[in-house]
Amino acid sequence: MPAFNKILIANRGEIACRVMRTAMELGYRTVAVYSEADADARHVQVADEALCIGPAQVSQSYLRIDAIIEAARKTGADAIHPGYGFLSENADFARACEEAGIVFIGPTVEAIHLMGSKRLSKIAMLEAGVPCIPGYEGAAQDDKTLAREAERIGYPLMIKASAGGGGRGMRLVQESAELLGQIRTARSEAQNAFGSGELILERAVIRPRHVEIQVFGDQHGNILYLGERDCSVQRRHQKVVEEAPCPVMTPELRRAMGEAAVKAAASVNYVGAGTVEFLLDASGEFFFLEMNTRLQVEHPVTELITGQDLVAWQIRVAEGQPLSLQQDDIRLTGHAMEVRLYAEDSAAGFLPQTGQVLRWEPELLAGVRIDHGLVEGQAVTPFYDPMLAKVIAYGETRDEARRKLLRAVENCVLLGVNGNQRFLANLLKHPEFAAGNATTAFIAEHFAGDPSLQPHTASLAELAMAAALLYQ
Known part of the structure; x- marks a missing residue:
C-alpha cells in the first residue's frame, strides 16, 4: 500500500x-x-x-x-x-x-490516455455497451471520408476535436454545403489547441441537457456513482451554472445513467475521481459525451448534497484504501448550485480582464461556500484562465439554493477588476432558469438580449458606493 x-x-x-x-x-x-x-x-x-x-x-x-x-x-x-x-x-x-x-x-496512465481521446473513448464505450450518439469515430481523417460519413449520419451534425474539450475544435454543421469549410476550421483549431487535428463526427442532439455523473473507483475494483450534476447552462460550450441534482431527474433515470457511468469507468479499470458526461434529450434518452479523468471544477455541488469530501476520497484512494461507502450508502439531500466568478467583461464579448484586486469581500452566508484563490492587492494577469472564484449555495430546495446563490453573487464585492457578477445575477433571476427549464440552448434562445451583455453606465449612487468601499 x-x-x-x-x-x-x-x-x-x-x-x-x-x-x-x-x-x-x-x-x-x-x-x-x-x-x-x-x-x-x-x-x-x-x-x-x-x-x-x-x-x-x-x-x-x-x-x-x-x-x-x-x-x-x-x-x-x-x-x-x-x-x-x-x-x-x-x-x-x-x-x-x-x-x-x-x-x-488520480487515475492510471492507461485510463487517462484512453479517455483523453474522444475517438478512442467512444470506441471503448460502444464496445462496453454504453449509449453513444450515432456518428463517425474512425481513423481515416481525409476530407472525402469525413464527407461520406457526414452524409450517412445526416444533418445537423457536430464536428468535435478528438483530443480536446471546452468547445475548441467544435462546430455545428447545419447542411452539407458548410461541411468542408467547418472541417478545415475545426481541424486547424484542434491542431493549434491540442496538438492533434483528429476529428470525430456526431449527430447533433438539439436542445439537450448536459448531465454528468460523478464516479469514483478504488484500487480494489470497487466503483460507485455519487449522483448527477446538471451543467446545461453554457456559453460557447463552457459551463456557467452547475447544479445537483438535475431538475428533471427521476430515480429510474438516475439509476440508468449511474449504472452506465459505472460501466464506462469499469471498462478502463478506473481508479479515483472521474466524471462521465452525457447529453440528455427531452424524451429521457441519454448519450455518452466524454469522460473527464480528474476532479471537476463543479465538484462542490456533489459534496454539498452527499456530505462527502471528494478530495479526501481522492487522497485515501491514492493511499490504497478501499472506498468507505457502497452504492446503497450514498444519499442525496437538498439542492446545490454553483457559478463561476470570472474576471471578464460580459458587455464586451466576455473579454478577459486584468488589474489589481483592490477589495475582495465575498458574501459569507449560512449555506454559501466560496472557493477562491484571491488576496487583496494581487494582480490578475493575462497569463491564466480568468476564473477567480466559485460561489456555491446549498438549500433544502432548488429555489432556496438559487435565492441564496443570487444574494451571494449580488453582495460579493470585487473592486479593481471587472467581474461577471451582473451577468450571473441576471441569469439566476431569469424565469426560464428559475423554473428549471434551461437546456444547452438557454443563453442563445432566452438570454442573448440581457442588459448584462450591453455596456453599463454606473449611476452616481453606484460610483459613490464604490468610492466609499474603496476608501473606508
Whole structure:
C-alpha cells in the first residue's frame, strides 16, 4: 500500500487552495508551486512550502513536467495532486510521477490516455455497451471520408476535436454545403489547441441537457456513482451554472445513467475521481459525451448534497484504501448550485480582464461556500484562465439554493477588476432558469438580449458606493 506524507499541488488559484485545505485537515504537509507572476498568490501563502518553477507563461511553468517533478524531489513531496486543467489529464505527467516514485493522485496512465481521446473513448464505450450518439469515430481523417460519413449520419451534425474539450475544435454543421469549410476550421483549431487535428463526427442532439455523473473507483475494483450534476447552462460550450441534482431527474433515470457511468469507468479499470458526461434529450434518452479523468471544477455541488469530501476520497484512494461507502450508502439531500466568478467583461464579448484586486469581500452566508484563490492587492494577469472564484449555495430546495446563490453573487464585492457578477445575477433571476427549464440552448434562445451583455453606465449612487468601499 503506497503511503505518503507530503503532497505537492501542481496547480494554482482556487483549486490549489481547495486541495490544500483538505490535505491539511487530513494531516498532510503541502507544497505549492508557482510561476514568477504568482509569487504573491493565495495558494503560495496557504501552503506549508512553496517553490517557483518558472516564468509566467504556462509553457515555462505550470506545464513543465520536469520542473514539477524536480520541485517534488527538492521538497520531499511523495505525492502530487494535479487539480484540474494544466497537467491533470496528461498521461505523460502521470507516467513521469510513476517513474519518479511519486504517487499521482488520480487515475492510471492507461485510463487517462484512453479517455483523453474522444475517438478512442467512444470506441471503448460502444464496445462496453454504453449509449453513444450515432456518428463517425474512425481513423481515416481525409476530407472525402469525413464527407461520406457526414452524409450517412445526416444533418445537423457536430464536428468535435478528438483530443480536446471546452468547445475548441467544435462546430455545428447545419447542411452539407458548410461541411468542408467547418472541417478545415475545426481541424486547424484542434491542431493549434491540442496538438492533434483528429476529428470525430456526431449527430447533433438539439436542445439537450448536459448531465454528468460523478464516479469514483478504488484500487480494489470497487466503483460507485455519487449522483448527477446538471451543467446545461453554457456559453460557447463552457459551463456557467452547475447544479445537483438535475431538475428533471427521476430515480429510474438516475439509476440508468449511474449504472452506465459505472460501466464506462469499469471498462478502463478506473481508479479515483472521474466524471462521465452525457447529453440528455427531452424524451429521457441519454448519450455518452466524454469522460473527464480528474476532479471537476463543479465538484462542490456533489459534496454539498452527499456530505462527502471528494478530495479526501481522492487522497485515501491514492493511499490504497478501499472506498468507505457502497452504492446503497450514498444519499442525496437538498439542492446545490454553483457559478463561476470570472474576471471578464460580459458587455464586451466576455473579454478577459486584468488589474489589481483592490477589495475582495465575498458574501459569507449560512449555506454559501466560496472557493477562491484571491488576496487583496494581487494582480490578475493575462497569463491564466480568468476564473477567480466559485460561489456555491446549498438549500433544502432548488429555489432556496438559487435565492441564496443570487444574494451571494449580488453582495460579493470585487473592486479593481471587472467581474461577471451582473451577468450571473441576471441569469439566476431569469424565469426560464428559475423554473428549471434551461437546456444547452438557454443563453442563445432566452438570454442573448440581457442588459448584462450591453455596456453599463454606473449611476452616481453606484460610483459613490464604490468610492466609499474603496476608501473606508
